[in-house]
Amino acid sequence: MRHCKNNFNIFTFLPPIVHNALTNIGSPEPSSLARSIIDVAKDYGKKTAAFYSWEQFRNLSAPGSLDHSHFINSGSTENFDLEAALVATGYLNFCCPDFCFIYLKGTDIAGHRSGSMSAEYLDAIETADTARGIILNEPI
Ligand SMILES: [Zn+2]
Numbered sequence: 001m002r003h004c005k006n007n008f009n010i011f012t013f014l015p016p017i018v019h020n021a022l023t024n025i026g027s028p029e030p031s032s033l034a035r036s037i038i039d040v041a042k043d044y045g046k047k048t049a050a051f052y053s054w055e056q057f058r059n060l061s062a063p064g065s066l067d068h069s070h071f072i073n074s075g076s077t078e079n080f081d082l083e084a085a086l087v088a089t090g091y092l093n094f095c096c097p098d099f100c101f102i103y104l105k106g107t108d109i110a111g112h113r114s115g116s117m118s119a120e121y122l123d124a125i126e127t128a129d130t131a132r133g134i135i136l137n138e139p140i
Contacts, residue, residue: 004021004023004056004059005021005022007056007057007060008030008034008036008060011036011037011038011060012030012035012036012037013037014033014034018031018033018034019033019034020034021059036060036061036062038050038060038061038065038066039061039062039065041098042061042064042065042066042067046097046099047067047095047096047097047098047099048065048066048067048097048098048099048100049066049067049068049088049091049092049095049097049099049101050066050069050070050101050102050103051070051084051087051088051100051101051103052069052070052071052072052101052102052103052105053071053072053073053074053080053081053103053104053105054074054076054103054105054108055071055073057071057101057103058071067097068091068095068097070084070087070088070091072084072087074105074109076105076109076112077113079105079106079109079110079124079127080105080106081104081105081124081127081128081130081131082127082130082131082134084102084103084104084131085102085104085130085131085132085134085135086134088100088135089134089135089137092135102135104128104131104132106124106127106128107121107124107125107128109124110123110124
């Protein structure tokens with residue numbers, strides 16, 4: 001249950017002792033130094049977007065840093081990777097953001113529920129790959 005902390009590591013390029021998002025709860029209290037890559041992109045006038053199905057990701061950028069976001073509540077039980085890919089693709093094809101974050105949660109859900117390398121997990125990887133193909137406009 002270190003997802004939130006690890007995601008802050010990735011998005012801020014800072015260690016936990018500096019960004020201060022130390023728990024996996026929905027309301028971390030990151031330090032003012034915790035400017036994420038989304039915040040920095042916005043600082044430079046870039047158009048930003050995020051598509052995700054794990055609500056804690058709303059904390060990965062400061063209010064005002066996202067031009068567009070779309071949240072599908074998976075409840076950490078349902079795989080909405082294809083829906084997220086379709087919604088994101090619809091946006092990407094018409095709105096052309098400079099930075100876009102798309103989170104596909106299906107493999108995480110399957111891994112927690114059935115274990116890594118389980119049949120459900122491998123199916124989720126295939127679904128995520130299909131979603132990736134949709135996003136990249138590859139023929140199915
Ligand atoms: Zn997980």
